[in-house]
Amino acid sequence: MGIRAEWISFIMILIMLSVSFLFDVKQRKAQNQTFHKEFEVYNSITIEVNQQTITSILISDYGVKESGILTLNNMKYIGNSMESLKASSGRFVDNKIYLDNNVTALQTNGYYYEGEHAIYDKSIEFLYVTSPFTAYINSGIIKGFDLVYDKRGKVATAQRVNAVFYPKR
Numbered sequence: 427m428g429i430r431a432e433w434i435s436f437i438m439i440l441i442m443l444s445v446s447f448l449f450d451v452k453q454r455k456a457q458n459q460t461f462h463k464e465f466e467v468y469n470s471i472t473i474e475v476n477q478q479t480i481t482s483i484l485i486s487d488y489g490v491k492e493s494g495i496l497t498l499n500n501m502k503y504i505g506n507s508m509e510s511l512k513a514s515s516g517r518f519v520d521n522k523i524y525l526d527n528n529v530t531a532l533q534t535n536g537y538y539y540e541g542e543h544a545i546y547d548k549s550i551e552f553l554y555v556t557s558p559f560t561a562y563i564n565s566g567i568i569k570g571f572d573l574v575y576d577k578r579g580k581v582a583t584a585q586r587v588n589a590v591f592y593p594k595r
Contacts (some may be wrong), residue, residue: 459510464491481505495519521549538562551577
């Protein structure tokens, strides 16, 4: 008396069904990578205007805007009584410009600042140099750390200042 082939196949089918119910099989959709790049420019000049005049000019070698943040390489910003604000790289977030590497700022009154990192707030006209800096004011040389310059009130504060002033003659 042997086991018939029908019974063996029936038992094998039951085992396969019971094993298949042990695993949770879900159909997964392919994940879409969202691409947030809004625009990309090379060798650009951007001019910001209001109803009466030009408020600022922005020159850069390369720029890309992703998720509302404009990132620039080799940038130069002119505006808001700032004659020239240059950096190797910069980011625009709302009304602030975050500058990194070889930052130089030249104001319309002739004051000149150098540093590695700075933040310029366009709305309140504050320049924050967040690294060691060198400032050239008239014929004086000022070196220090963490410069905060209020352009409207014309007040500058810094830490660990080393200065050489030459009086006007």
